[in-house]
Amino acid sequence: MKPDPVWGYSGSMIETESDLAPDTLTEGYRRFKSRRFPAEHDLYEQLSKGQQPHTLVIACSDSRVDPAVIFDCAPGELFVVRNVANLTPEYCPGGVHGVSAALEYAVKVLKVRSVVVLGHRECGGVRACAHGLDEAHSEFLGPWLEVMVPAREEAIAGINDVREARLCERLELVSIHRSVERLKDFPFVAEAIKGYGLELHGARFGIATGELEWMRPDGSFETLSDRR
Numbered sequence: 195m196k197p198d199p200v201w202g203y204s205g206s207m208i209e210t211e212s213d214l215a216p217d218t219l220t221e222g223y224r225r226f227k228s229r230r231f232p233a234e235h236d237l238y239e240q241l242s243k244g245q246q247p248h249t250l251v252i253a254c255s256d257s258r259v260d261p262a263v264i265f266d267c268a269p270g271e272l273f274v275v276r277n278v279a280n281l282t283p284e285y286c287p288g289g290v291h292g293v294s295a296a297l298e299y300a301v302k303v304l305k306v307r308s309v310v311v312l313g314h315r316e317c318g319g320v321r322a323c324a325h326g327l328d329e330a331h332s333e334f335l336g337p338w339l340e341v342m343v344p345a346r347e348e349a350i351a352g353i354n355d356v357r358e359a360r361l362c363e364r365l366e367l368v369s370i371h372r373s374v375e376r377l378k379d380f381p382f383v384a385e386a387i388k389g390y391g392l393e394l395h396g397a398r399f400g401i402a403t404g405e406l407e408w409m410r411p412d413g414s415f416e417t418l419s420d421r422r
């Protein structure tokens with residue numbers, strides 16, 4: 195028997211509920227609503243009154259690198275903005291800048307204690323830039339990755355072996371460092387560093403190993419111990 199038709203929010207007639215969303219998502223949502231949500235209901239009730247995340251994470255859009263999973267954080271702890279290759283753009287007032295808007299809100303309104311640029315190994319955006327953007331030409335992706343070109347030049351200058359894997363590995367780190375440095379060009383970030391001690395950090399996640407390398411103040415990286 196056919197279920198009663200329902201109206202989708204686009205206003206078009208939808209035949210069945212299953213047409214509303216992909217099965218993987220609806221099934222996942224039902225698990226969340228029946229298991230996790232009841233278990234964490236008090237937390238969600240509290241969060242409905244407002245958020246006070248301690249950290250802004252600027253992470254890659256890559257499906258394998260979820261900041262809340264890597265840092266084992268609960269809802270409400272991280273304010274997250276993700277983009278291809280976890281880039282911080284140049285400070286450029288005016289226009290439409292999603293990352294800059296998220297940064298402004300996190301720092302000026304939420305007053306997060308720290309900003310973390312979270313990169314990762316095997317980053318497709320970094321690999322596209324390492325190739326010289328030849329394969330990245332597109333309406334939006336190519337221009338976006340051009341933000342990384344100065345980092346690419348620095349990465350090439352810093353190594354003798356420019357074979358792809360070595361260059362990508364180096365560029366991932368240099369680009370994280372440069373994204374952190376660009377944050378300081380935003381006047382409200384500089385003010386927050388002086389005013390309330392906002393901290394800026396960089397890190398790279400190793401997908402295959404789970405290893406996390408944390409950036410030192412000089413831009414080099416060391417592996418975080420997984421034990422206290």
Ligand SMILES: [Zn+2]
Binds near residue numbers: 278279316319320
């Ligand atoms: Zn990536």
